[in-house]
Amino acid sequence: MYVAVKGGEAAIANAHKMLADRRRGDRSVPAITVEQLVEQLALGVDRVMAEASLYAPELAALAVKQARGDMIEAIFLLRAYRTTLPRFGASRPVETGEMIAERRISATYKDLPGGQVLGPTFDYTHRLLDPELGRDAEVPAAPARESEGEPLTRVADILAHEDLIERTAPDPDGEPLPEDPSGDLTREPLEFPMARDLRLQALARGDEGFLLALGYSTQRGYGRTHPFAGEIRMGEVAVEMDVPELGFAVALGTIKVTECQMVNQFAGSAKVPPQFTRGYGLVFGQSERKAMSMALVDRSLRAGELGEDRVAPAQDEEFVISHSDNVQATGFVEHLKLPHYVDFQAELDLVRRMRGEFEDRAKDLDTATQEAAE
Amino acid sequence: MTSQANGHATGVEPQGGDARGLKTLMDVLAASPAGEIAACAEALGPLPEAAPVRGPETGLVMVRGRIGGDGAPFNLGEATVTRATVRLEDGAVGHAYALGQDRAKATLSATLAALWAQGARRADIEAAVVAPLAEARAREATQTKREAAATKVDFFTMVRGDD
Numbered sequence: 001m002y003v004a005v006k007g008g009e010a011a012i013a014n015a016h017k018m019l020a021d022r023r024r025g026d027r028s029v030p031a032i033t034v035e036q037l038v039e040q041l042a043l044g045v046d047r048v049m050a051e052a053s054l055y056a057p058e059l060a061a062l063a064v065k066q067a068r069g070d071m072i073e074a075i076f077l078l079r080a081y082r083t084t085l086p087r088f089g090a091s092r093p094v095e096t097g098e099m100i101a102e103r104r105i106s107a108t109y110k111d112l113p114g115g116q117v118l119g120p121t122f123d124y125t126h127r128l129l130d131p132e133l134g135r136d137a138e139v140p141a142a143p144a145r146e147s148e149g150e151p152l153t154r155v156a157d158i159l160a161h162e163d164l165i166e167r168t169a170p171d172p173d174g175e176p177l178p179e180d181p182s183g184d185l186t187r188e189p190l191e192f193p194m195a196r197d198l199r200l201q202a203l204a205r206g207d208e209g210f211l212l213a214l215g216y217s218t219q220r221g222y223g224r225t226h227p228f229a230g231e232i233r234m235g236e237v238a239v240e241m242d243v244p245e246l247g248f249a250v251a252l253g254t255i256k257v258t259e260c261q262m263v264n265q266f267a268g269s270a271k272v273p274p275q276f277t278r279g280y281g282l283v284f285g286q287s288e289r290k291a292m293s294m295a296l297v298d299r300s301l302r303a304g305e306l307g308e309d310r311v312a313p314a315q316d317e318e319f320v321i322s323h324s325d326n327v328q329a330t331g332f333v334e335h336l337k338l339p340h341y342v343d344f345q346a347e348l349d350l351v352r353r354m355r356g357e358f359e360d361r362a363k364d365l366d367t368a369t370q371e372a373a374e
Numbered sequence: 375m376t377s378q379a380n381g382h383a384t385g386v387e388p389q390g391g392d393a394r395g396l397k398t399l400m401d402v403l404a405a406s407p408a409g410e411i412a413a414c415a416e417a418l419g420p421l422p423e424a425a426p427v428r429g430p431e432t433g434l435v436m437v438r439g440r441i442g443g444d445g446a447p448f449n450l451g452e453a454t455v456t457r458a459t460v461r462l463e464d465g466a467v468g469h470a471y472a473l474g475q476d477r478a479k480a481t482l483s484a485t486l487a488a489l490w491a492q493g494a495r496r497a498d499i500e501a502a503v504v505a506p507l508a509e510a511r512a513r514e515a516t517q518t519k520r521e522a523a524a525t526k527v528d529f530f531t532m533v534r535g536d537d
Contacts, residue, residue, distance in 0.1 A: 049451075050451070053451035053452060054434075054451065054452050054453070054454065055437065055451060055452070055453035055454070055473070056453065056454040056474070056475065058474075058475070059454065059475070082434065082452060085432060085433050085434045085454070086431075086433040086434070087433060087434045087435070087436065087452070088433040088434065088435050088455055088457065088471075089435055089436070090435065090436040090437075090438055090449075091435050091436065091437045091438055091453075092438065093438040093439055093440045093447045094437060094438065094439055094440075094450070095440075096439070096440075096443045097443060097444065100515050100518055100519065101522060102518060102521070102522050103522065103525075104522075110529060111529070115526045115527065116526065116527040116529075117522050117523070117525055117526045117527075118525040118526075118527065119522055119525055120525075142521045142524070143521070143524040144517065144520035144521045144523070144524050145520060145523050145524045146520065146523065147516075147519040147520050147522070147523035148523065149519075154443060154444070156442065156443075156444075167442075168440070168441050168442025168443070168444055168445030168446070169442070169444040169445060170445075177445065177446045177447070178446050178447065179447075180447060181438065181446075181447050181448050181449050184436065184449050185449075186436075186449075186452075196441060196448075197441060197446060197447065197448035197449070198448070200439075200441065200448045200450075201448055201449040201450070201451075204439075204450050204451055205451060235518070235522075236518070239435070239437055239453065239473060241435055241455075241471065243469065243471060245459075245469060246393075246396070246397075246400075246469060247393070248393055248397055249397075250397060250400045250401060250404065250471055251400075251401040251404055251405065252404050252435065252453075252455055252471055252472055252473045253404045253405050253472055253473035253474070254405065254473075255437065255453060255473065257439075257450075259443060261442070261443065278442060280441055280442050280443070282439045282443075282450055284450070284451055
């Protein structure tokens with residue numbers, strides 16, 4: 001039963017003023033700007049964009065500032081803003097093969113065409129806190145050298161001519177690819193089982209921590225898939241959209257994305273020869289951990305399609321997809337702090353009655369035992 | 375060739391030279407910051423009066439990816455896009471679409487597209503706006519590639535044995 005609770009207005013207004021005060025903190029410290037967040041906390045901004053499922057760096061940075069650095073709160077703010085905007089249409093699929101890559105590595109081929117390009121990575125740093133960063137010391141520009149201009153061949157394409165790895169590109173003699181995805185989970189409610197394209201949409205906006213833990217669980221034996229990081233690339237891709245009033249596609253600009261191609265152990269059957277299978281991760285911004293986790297979970301969720309036993313949490317589509325959205329999750333967990341006075345009164349009443357009955361029974365039993373003894 | 379303007383796979387190809395020129399202009403305007411566009415447009419002298427037909431307005435475009443990077447499309451997530459359509463006094467219409475929330479940039483870009491559609495000043499627009507902006511974008515892309523190239527691993531093999 002819900003009963004209107006009134007009387008909190010002044011308290012709420014003052015709580016929000018107190019929040020604004022604490023958000024600003026010590027007034028003698030300069031206020032942080034949105035530009036500073038975009039430039040200097042870029043990976044935090046990227047995470048907010050990825051999980052809010054909205055690419056808009058300045059707005060994501062504003063959300064981080066407004067949320068005092070609480071990432072899920074910032075994601076929630078950006079999701080809420082998104083609902084106020086009309087949708088103009090859908091882009092053509094971004095071509096990650098044409099990416100202007102800042103980073104591209106492969107753990108399966110040392111000498112793949114284009115080479116191992118490390119880019120701006122935390123890998124190989126010593127994870128020692130750097131007191132210099134506490135000061136505002138001059139930072140030299142990134143070194144540069146002539147690029148050989150060698151295209152960055154995809155790992156799947158290297159093995160493709162031997163047919164040793166699963167293909168996702170259309171077979172020249174087979175059916176063409178569909179023009180559009182099979183659905184859009186921002187427009188239609190979730191239904192299980194899901195098509196892989198819808199699952200990827202859900203995973204791309206899924207909570208990084210949740211997907212990381214699930215991916216880790218597959219490595220530790222809960223639905224093992226024997227993964228190799230076939231390729232990871234990160235950089236800018238062009239976004240193009242067909243504009244009906246023009247009759248041709250225009251480029252809207254570029255966005256930063258991270259892509260992971262996971263290469264996994266074999267599937268095969270009496271009819272199909274064994275070959276490597278693949279899991280795929282694609283995420284807004286620079287987020288290798290998320291892209292890798294997404295690829296691991298994508299592959300695990302293909303258990304049914306590839307004829308594997310579903311025995312582990314990471315293989316359970318309904319479990320994974322229903323719990324991957326952190327805005328939904330935080331909404332349901334945090335609603336517990338809202339007034340439940342009446343529900344609780346009802347339960348209190350119930351437990352008192354049960355307690356009374358329990359005590360009455362104990363008394364009766366006691367009397368009976370005593371009588372028997374006498 | 376700039377990556378943003380020309381390098382990427384296009385969907386529907388523009389038909390005819392006019393459309394190709396317009397696409398080149400629109401692509402490079404979308405990829406460029408408002409300040410740079412305004413600085414280039416100054417060289418054209420005062421721009422004609424442009425009446426808004428639609429917008430400027432900010433909305434969403436669902437950005438799609440491909441399964442496996444080269445397979446069937448899926449919805450990756452949305453991006454903010456700001457668009458504008460303007461009409462000049464003689465009826466010439468220009469459109470602009472770009473990622474982000476910059477309405478002033480959308481109006482200026484649409485005005486330049488309308489001016490281009492008029493026809494008389496195409497050569498000026500190409501020289502004063504398209505060429506310098508395309509060059510700036512190409513320079514940025516080259517710089518990114520050169521910085522990435524500096525982080526490319528040059529493997530070498532230690533020689534074993536004592537010959």
